[in-house]
Amino acid sequence: MEMKERQRWRPEEDAILRSYVRQYGPREWNLVAQRMNVPLDRDAKSCLERWKNYLRPGIKKGSLTDDEQRLVIRLQAKHGNKWKKIAAEVPGRTAKRLGKWWEVFKEKQQREIRDSRRPPPEPSPDERGRYEWLLENFAEKLVKERQQVGVGATPLHHHLMAAPMLPPWMSS
Secondary structure, three states: OOOOOOOOOOHHHHHHHHHHHHHHOOOOHHHHHHHHOOOOOOOHHHHHHHHHHHHOOOOOOOOOOHHHHHHHHHHHHHHOOOHHHHHOOOOOOOHHHHHHHHHHHHHHHHHHHHHHHOOOOOOOHHHHHHHHHHHHHHHHHHHHHHHHHOOOOOOHHHOOOOOOOOOHHHOO
């Protein structure tokens, strides 16, 4: 059996399918082209899937609402990936649409977990330069203040511990 290249459905084809369903009902999909007297280069399964997942009245289009998302998460925990069963409990949403939403949701969650475990990026050379400049100015001011208070001109590192808030690359 030869596989055909998948083609997008055209608006004219959707119109033919809607007209067919109005006239004959949503059944006997293999007879669409014959009964409608038009060359429709789609097999029965493709016609059924198009009707069931996209053209059937009552199908909600667009993003799932927050309530629908919470419901799908609860139902998936209860039923696993049985999307037909889940879709039966989510009015206006198809099994195919819910399954696709779940895959995207899972990927996003996994990405967020991965990103939260990743160490913070190293500062750019520009940022490093700013930190060093701030440190130098801070050190100079501190030495001047201590000289004025009478601590003396001993080196700064004899009196101070390394600042605990320094980025790791600066504490070495």
